[in-house]
Every structure is written in C-alpha cells, then in structure tokens.
Amino acid sequence: GNMPLGTRLMLGINVGVFVVGGCVPPSWSLSYREAWKHLCISPRVIYHRPIQVYRIATSAFTHGGLIHIGFNMLNFVQTGPALERGMGTLRFVHMVVLLILVLGVLxxxxxxxxxxxxxxxxxxxxxxxxxxxxxxxxxxxxxSAPPGTVMNVFGNQIPAKWYPWAQLLLCQLLIPNASILGHLVGILGGFLYQQGSLRMVMLSPSMARTLEDT
Structure with a gap:
C-alpha cells in the first residue's frame, strides 16, 4: 500500500537534509563534509556549551554518507508504516519526536x-x-508483540523480546564503528515508551482524535 504520511514526512526530512548537504558549497557548515561536526550529538560539546543542546535533534537527521542514510531509510520504511497504521499519523509523528528527545537525554x-x-x-x-x-x-x-512471538534474524527464529538485542549485536559486528551507545539508548527508549514510563508526555489516542477532528 501507499506509505503513510508520517513515515513520508520523516523520510523527507532525512533525505532533504542529506540532499541540501550535497548541494551547498563544501565550506558551509551544512555541507555534506562539515555537517556532522556541527550537528552531531557530542556530550562534551553540549556539557561545555549547553546552548548547543539542539544537537539532540539535529544529530538524528544528519548522516555520514550515502550508505549510512540508505541503510537507515531502508530500515525505516520497513518498520515505520506498520506502526503508523496501528497508532495513527499524529501519534506516530509525536512518538518519533518524543523518542528523539528522550534518546538524547539518555x-x-x-x-x-x-x-x-x-x-x-x-x-x-x-x-x-x-x-x-x-x-x-x-x-x-x-x-508489544504477543507472548510467544518469534522473529527472524538471518533464518534463525528468536523470541521477539531478544530481537532488538540480536540486531544490536549484529550491527556492531557488521559496522564496528557504529555508535553502540546510540543504538543501546534506542532500545532502552523504546522499552520505556512501550512500558508506559513516558505516559505523562505521550499523546493518548483520545487526544490525538480530538486534535485530528479540530
């Protein structure tokens, strides 16, 4: 089916930032070669210059190369649509934005x-x-998968709850210079969200319906 609006929006922002980085002069801070230094999440920089806390958000939409963004977006369009269709576009977009902030703090x-x-x-x-x-x-x-659900990792069936950890291990083996902390906080943030620990700042289905109807 067609890709839902929220998934398209996040895909568009990621690809748009990457394309702009490739089009502007190489000396600009938004250029493909320079952007990661100015937009990455760097605890040292943020602790010494708190005004650069914006890096929590900008780092998520910045990529280190064509393979990096290609791999991430390919995975996103496989995972995002099903979640968005299940929860609605407004809640999905709110969830992604909330996750970016929570993962940054973690x-x-x-x-x-x-x-x-x-x-x-x-x-x-x-x-x-x-x-x-x-x-x-x-x-x-x-x-959120029902008890007993299994997922496939290279032909091996494993319990759903271990799937993110298997992917974490696999990613580090295939891409040793990947940020293991960035991936680890992703798993932790997703767990907190699913368990309802972020309930106070989550968008409820009823609130989402109210906003969509206005």
Whole structure:
C-alpha cells in the first residue's frame, strides 16, 4: 500500500537534509563534509556549551554518507508504516519526536555516567544518524508483540523480546564503528515508551482524535 504520511514526512526530512548537504558549497557548515561536526550529538560539546543542546535533534537527521542514510531509510520504511497504521499519523509523528528527545537525554546521561567510571569514549563521541530511533521502533515492535512471538534474524527464529538485542549485536559486528551507545539508548527508549514510563508526555489516542477532528 501507499506509505503513510508520517513515515513520508520523516523520510523527507532525512533525505532533504542529506540532499541540501550535497548541494551547498563544501565550506558551509551544512555541507555534506562539515555537517556532522556541527550537528552531531557530542556530550562534551553540549556539557561545555549547553546552548548547543539542539544537537539532540539535529544529530538524528544528519548522516555520514550515502550508505549510512540508505541503510537507515531502508530500515525505516520497513518498520515505520506498520506502526503508523496501528497508532495513527499524529501519534506516530509525536512518538518519533518524543523518542528523539528522550534518546538524547539518555545518551547524555549514560555518557556522563561512563565518564564518571573512567570511560571517556562515549563522552567524546560525535554521533549522527536516525538509527537510534530505528532501534527504538524495533524495540517497541518487539515488546508489544504477543507472548510467544518469534522473529527472524538471518533464518534463525528468536523470541521477539531478544530481537532488538540480536540486531544490536549484529550491527556492531557488521559496522564496528557504529555508535553502540546510540543504538543501546534506542532500545532502552523504546522499552520505556512501550512500558508506559513516558505516559505523562505521550499523546493518548483520545487526544490525538480530538486534535485530528479540530
């Protein structure tokens, strides 16, 4: 069927940012070569310059190359539509925006905790990409599946609740320089969302219907 509006919107923003980065002069901060340095989520930069907290949002829509965005968007259009059709466009878009913010807070918090325990790697990291949101959506899909549901990982059937963790391990094996913390907070954020821990800031079905009817 046709791709739902919310999925198209998020896909369009991601692709649009990437295309603009390829069209502007290379010296510009929005250019393909420079954007990741100015828009990535970097705990060190944000803690020293809190005004750059906007990086929580900009990092999600910035990608490091054609393969990076291609892989992420291919996965997004496979996962997003089913979730959107199940919950409605308004709730889906609200969920994605909320997840971006929650994942950013989790990322900064865990990076600071790691630094406290003498592991500076995550604090100094400069991460970009939509994959944190993708892992959150995978997590929501897996943890909302009925008991006994199995999912397929390269021909192997595994319980749904282990699916995001299998994908995390697989991703790190295939792409060793991927941000494991970014993917980990995606799984945690999706779990929190699905368990209702973010209920106070979630858009309820009744509220969504009211807004859609106005």
């Amino acid at each position: 990322y900064l918090s865990l990076a600071a905790a790691a630094l406290f325990f003498s592991e500076p790697r995550f604090f100094n990291e400069c991460a970009v990409g939509f994959s944190g949101v993708l892992f959150a959506l995978l997590s929501i899909e897996a943890y």
